[in-house]
Amino acid sequence: MRYRIPDTILLxxxxxxxxxxxxxxxxxxxxxAIGTRMLELLRQLQDEEAVADVVVSEYETDRNTVLSDLAGLLAKMAAHGLAEDCGHEAS
Structure with missing residues (x-):
């Protein structure tokens, strides 16, 4: 997992x-709705790749688009203090 949502953030x-x-x-x-689903999955699965797999199976989209959209969302959230960039931690 590269990003995480701090416990102090309210959802x-x-x-x-x-x-x-x-x-x-x-x-x-x-x-x-789709951003919400991605964030819920990220909190549950704690892995961006796994999130992409689920989203691709649930929506008509491709994996690269999901990964790009998720990375963009998380980077934007991190820039505003709503997510933490954890780097490339090993799972």
């Missing part, structure tokens, strides 16, 4: 979307 499902909030800074994101 709340709202309909088929998710709101992610850093209560210390007030920074928040809202994710659509």
């Amino acid at each position: 709340q499902a709202v309909s088929d979307e998710m709101v992610i909030l850093n209560p210390e800074t007030g920074v928040y994101f809202t994710l659509d």
Whole structure:
């Protein structure tokens, strides 16, 4: 896993979307249904490659697109203090 969501970050499902909030800074994101699914899977599986496998099986998309979208989302979240870049840790 390259990124992780710190325990201090609050996540709340709202309909088929998710709101992610850093209560210390007030920074928040809202994710659509697919972004929500990817983040839920990441928290559960703790592996970006495994997330891509599941998302590809559930949606009509290709693996490279999923990996690129997930990496972009996590990098953006990390830039705003909503995720931590853990580098390339061994599982």
